[in-house]
Amino acid sequence: MQSNSTNDHPLFIFPKTQTGIDGLDEITEGGLPKGRPTLICGGAGCGKTLLSMQFLIKGITEFNEPGVFMSFEEPSDDLSLNVRSLGFDLEQLKAEKKLVVDHVRVERSEIEEAGEYDLEGLFIRLGHAIDTVKATRVVLDTIESLFAGLDNQAILRAELRRLFHWLKDKGVTAIITGERGQETLTRQGLEEYVSDCVILLDHRVIEQVSTRRLRIVKYRGSTHGTNEYPFLIDENGISVLPITSLKLDNEVSSDIVSTGVPGVDGMFEKGGFYRGSNILVSGTAGTAKTTVACYFADEQCKKGEKTIYFAFEESPQQLVRNMASIGIDLQKHISDGSLLIHSSRPSLNGLELHLLTLRKLIRDFKPTTVVIDPISNLITVGSEHEVRSMLVRLIDMLKANNITAVFTSLNKQTDAIRPDLAEESVSSLVDTWITVRDMEGFGERNRGIFIIKARGMGHSNQVREFIITRKGIELLDVKLGPDGILTGAARKANEINNKLSEIKHQNEIDRKDREIIRKRKVLEANIEALRNEFESVEEELNLLRTTEAMQQKLGLNKKENDK
């Protein structure tokens, strides 16, 4: 029987109400428990009111679920004003009969307690508001204010317990907010009453950069993400960054995209990067990382791929100007809409806000290529651990969207080809790693490019020298000298040497040619002499023969005469 019943419900889904808040539904795997109260607690200014307000507004605008906001702190007008700056128009929702905002003012000085009472008045008000708009979502913000306004704690606690039961009976999905207490989640221990779902908000300042975090303390009857998730409040309200759940099950592509740099394609067995892979271009200052990145961006734009270039060092204008000097016309791509350059200082925001900006732009612009230049600048705004976790999320997000991404990274050590901090935090995450480096010697500096790794692809092991001219990057052919690869002046010296020896060689050949001609002449002369000698001997012999013939003839005639 039991097996039957489980077969009848093979996919039991815990009923949930979507919050419509970016990222929160992913962490809670579908939203808040439907028809039950949820407690949101946290210190002052951590975004409790906003989160709950957004829950209501999104419920109305996205899921057509009317809501009631019962405020114990702020008057209705203040609330309207506060959320207007986030683009929500409460007044209009109120006029459309989708939202009721009721401000419950509890003023201790106005109230005298004389005898037994209950909070039926509050229930009636709430019930009336719920019935007026047929609300399925309710927010009580911050109900703990009652404790400040009323003396009789025993009544209050009993009534609160009754209230939460009543809310459940009403079948509304409710959010109750509470101030964080010293040792408890809330000052008045509301977590005792609301036991279905508790979300804790936190606001920390680390090294002068503030980060808001959200954690689900408990969620009865459902699995949920348990980590602390950073969240942001910006002009669109709250967004939570849910992605630390690296599942690593993204689709992979075998498409190849060109690096854009002539010659570098040839260093990869398949002629470029895989689409959707991450490429790190690292190097010390002035080794043309940005140029390499721009080449890639330019190439992608030419092929009609949408590209976002996040510049943390240069303004868009500056970047366009600088690249124009080496023959890359980025302005053209900006004008035709295939390229977006987004510049900001890394210190402008905390890491999370950067990540969120990235995320938003990526969502709005839908690029297939992203360049972040340089990723190492971000390390200045966070600890290594934070940067790393942010990069994991970033790369994860890029992978999930099958975006080919190029990061540049500045390393501080000039003598070692091995990475420093910035690279170390990225290197294991990226698929392809190209290093551009200075090669110093003979009183000059040359640039070399080589591939450290390329996942899933054979690649060249050579350090290729390249030069940047007005026409752009040019990879030079590999010149092998006795001590390894030759660059710069050594390469020139080598070229001159080669030329000299070539000339010498040519001279030698010429000399040999002449000698042989001479020898042939001698030979021919000898042949002539021998032939002459031969001819004269032959002539002599002929003469002798003729003489002998004459004599015989003469002898014969004599015999005839004798007869």
Place this chain on the structure above:
Amino acid sequence: MINSDTALTLNENDSAEWQLLLYIAGQTPKSVKALSNIKKYAEEHLAGKYSIEIIDLLKSPQLAEGDQILAVPTLVRRVPEPIRKIIGDLSNEERVLVGLNIKPLMK
């Protein structure tokens, strides 16, 4: 004992010196007690110059918001200003009288 009309006014007197409102939610023992208490005190101290209006929130819940009613029963002194509120069944006479400002605090 309480008339079931939405708003019942005892001692019809709009211009009464003391205008009191009693908010209740149905005829609970607490409401009944509160009403009898306030009538007793009013007769004792404010005879002839008061009016009591009874508002049953079960019948007109929309009125709760206006006077910021949370708890029931709540006695509201509308006139004279400023508005004062006393919650509970009003069994503590001392507190009611002080709350209504009928009588200063006992020394």
